[in-house]
Amino acid sequence: MTIDDKDFNETTEEESFAELFEKSSRETTRLKPGSKVEATVLKIGADWVFLDIGKKGEGVLDRKELLDNEGNLTAAEGDTITAWFTGSVRNELRFTTKLAAGAAAQSQLEDAWRAGIPVEGYVAKEIKGGFEVKVGGNLRAFCPFSQISLRRAENPAEFVGKQLLFKIAEYGERGRNIIVSHRQVLEEEQKVKREALKETLLEGMTVSGTVTRLADFGAFVDLDGIDGLIPVSEAAWTRVKHVRDVLSVGDQVSVVIKRIDWESGKISLSLKDTQADPWEAVAEQFPEGSYHTGTVARLAAFGAFVSLAPGIDGLIHISKLGKGKRISHPREALNEGETVEVKVDGVDRENRKLSLSLAEVSRAAEEEQKSVASFRQQTTTSSKESMGSFGDLLKAKLDEKQ
Numbered sequence: 001m002t003i004d005d006k007d008f009n010e011t012t013e014e015e016s017f018a019e020l021f022e023k024s025s026r027e028t029t030r031l032k033p034g035s036k037v038e039a040t041v042l043k044i045g046a047d048w049v050f051l052d053i054g055k056k057g058e059g060v061l062d063r064k065e066l067l068d069n070e071g072n073l074t075a076a077e078g079d080t081i082t083a084w085f086t087g088s089v090r091n092e093l094r095f096t097t098k099l100a101a102g103a104a105a106q107s108q109l110e111d112a113w114r115a116g117i118p119v120e121g122y123v124a125k126e127i128k129g130g131f132e133v134k135v136g137g138n139l140r141a142f143c144p145f146s147q148i149s150l151r152r153a154e155n156p157a158e159f160v161g162k163q164l165l166f167k168i169a170e171y172g173e174r175g176r177n178i179i180v181s182h183r184q185v186l187e188e189e190q191k192v193k194r195e196a197l198k199e200t201l202l203e204g205m206t207v208s209g210t211v212t213r214l215a216d217f218g219a220f221v222d223l224d225g226i227d228g229l230i231p232v233s234e235a236a237w238t239r240v241k242h243v244r245d246v247l248s249v250g251d252q253v254s255v256v257i258k259r260i261d262w263e264s265g266k267i268s269l270s271l272k273d274t275q276a277d278p279w280e281a282v283a284e285q286f287p288e289g290s291y292h293t294g295t296v297a298r299l300a301a302f303g304a305f306v307s308l309a310p311g312i313d314g315l316i317h318i319s320k321l322g323k324g325k326r327i328s329h330p331r332e333a334l335n336e337g338e339t340v341e342v343k344v345d346g347v348d349r350e351n352r353k354l355s356l357s358l359a360e361v362s363r364a365a366e367e368e369q370k371s372v373a374s375f376r377q378q379t380t381t382s383s384k385e386s387m388g389s390f391g392d393l394l395k396a397k398l399d400e401k402q
Contacts, residue, residue, distance in 0.1 A: 059093035193225030228267035237311030278311035314354030
């Protein structure tokens with residue numbers, strides 16, 4: 001290659017590069033605030049995320065936008081994310097994953113509604129049926145109570161004054177009628193977390209969580225972003241009337257996963273399975289024939305349940321409560337909360353059943369049995385002694401005749 005040829009090629013390369021740069025510049029200048037792009041994460045720095053926007057150019061994104069509520073990154077280098085152009089700052093292309101307040105956002109709200117882009121909103125005040133939310137600057141939107149959280153808001157006032165992400169559910173009258181939903185955003189986040197947890201959560205595992213809500217039927221526990229339920233029957237080995245008797249909102253608990261239904265999104269948990277089973281040693285602690293003092297826990301039509309120890313209840317059948325008389329209901333003999341002495345008549349550990357009777361009645365029956373047995377023994381002994389005396393007399397008479 002001659003020097004002239006080399007100079008020509010270098011010149012051509014320089015011209016080609018300049019053309020490409022100019023073309024790239026023209027393309028990037030077409031971006032308007034609110035333009036949507038699919039960007040590849042090139043590098044995640046301490047404050048900024050560098051993006052490849054696919055047009056021989058790069059943009060930046062605030063790193064905070066890729067953090068979840070726990071401060072964990074939701075994307076990695078090499079991932080593709082959806083972002084929106086917000087403008088240029090010192091020749092640097094700035095992007096966002098959500099539309100914040102400002103003129104750019106206000107002009108793109110309809111596009112955000114059509115594309116499902118999340119928008120930032122400020123919960124201004126509580127109004128009839130929901131909340132007034134300011135989006136895109138000063139545009140008013142309405143968020144129903146049912147759309148502010150995943151569950152019914154027990155205290156609506158706690159959301160007022162907060163800056164939250166919303167999906168636009170309805171957009172009408174050129175922005176004069178906007179309905180938004182924070183719940184949709186939460187459901188999408190929960191869906192992502194649920195998919196990730198499918199790989200790690202298994203039935204039979206013991207996991208840790210936080211009690212988030214109490215209901216009549218049990219306690220909801222947050223398991224790293226998704227909720228599981230501890231039914232009242234699984235809260236303790238003892239009989240629990242209401243779950244608030246053993247748990248409070250905010251409690252950190254270890255639970256066993258009893259059942260997972262990913263299709264319905266339900267996870268059933270057990271707190272009592274992490275505790276020692278009191279029935280393991282019931283035969284040794286309450287052997288058949290032993291006497292114990294307990295408390296009448298509850299009355300049923302067929303008998304009275306007596307608590308002998310935490311998690312250990314036995315039943316006195318109604319037929320054993322009348323002390324020989326027929327009664328129509330156990331309340332005729334006992335009251336709930338009453339202390340009573342009982343005898344263990346039978347132990348069925350497999351079915352977790354203890355058969356009991358009133359100690360007073362049992363002792364009376366035992367005394368009666370002892371009296372009868374003693375009488376029979378005395379009668380037998382007396383008969384033998386009488387027969388012996390008669391035999392002796394008969395033998396003596398025969399000896400006299402001889």
